Amino acid sequence: MDMMNMTMNSTTMTMQMSFYWGRNVTILFSKWPGNDQHNPGMYILALFFVFAIAFAMEALSVWPTIKPSRSPLAAGLTQASLYAIRVSLGYFVMLAVMSYNIGVFIAAVAGHTVGFFVAKASALSITKPPGPEPSF
Numbered sequence: 001m002d003m004m005n006m007t008m009n010s011t012t013m014t015m016q017m018s019f020y021w022g023r024n025v026t027i028l029f030s031k032w033p034g035n036d037q038h039n040p041g042m043y044i045l046a047l048f049f050v051f052a053i054a055f056a057m058e059a060l061s062v063w064p065t066i067k068p069s070r071s072p073l074a075a076g077l078t079q080a081s082l083y084a085i086r087v088s089l090g091y092f093v094m095l096a097v098m099s100y101n102i103g104v105f106i107a108a109v110a111g112h113t114v115g116f117f118v119a120k121a122s123a124l125s126i127t128k129p130p131g132p133e134p135s136f
Contacts (some may be wrong), residue, residue: 015098025101028092047107050096054111055118057089062119 023043026031033042060082070078072102093108 019100019102019105021102023103025099025104026099027096027104041104050093050104050107051111051114053096054108055115056092057086057093058091058112058115060086060089060118062123082110108112 023033023040025033025043026048027046033046061081093111096104098106
């Protein structure tokens with residue numbers, strides 16, 4: 001069986017095995033975002049979706065979940081649930097990048113980068129010790 005062509009229910013599906021640039025891509029689901037070359041809107045929406053998933057994954061990495069007033073069981077369940085969501089989002093981003101589309105790859109990296117910046121900047125602003133501002 002050829003690794004490039006897989007036959008499923010009498011239809012042939014070809015997988016791209018190297019990075020390529022173009023709107024003809026399948027991301028996560030069959031026929032999504034579609035292959036309409038005259039309407040790039042669904043492709044752009046898919047790129048925003050990948051960006052948002054990567055951003056959310058990074059934002060959840062610094063989410064403050066343990067509150068002092070909570071019971072240990074509730075805090076543990078909250079932490080475990082957020083971890084499961086974050087890991088699931090990570091796998092979705094991984095599967096999207098495995099489409100080998102350069103636009104999807106750039107959207108994923110940009111989402112991770114912007115999400116990391118926003119999450120870490122907000123975490124640093126929360127933990128910033130009070131004190132006088134240095135004057136220059």
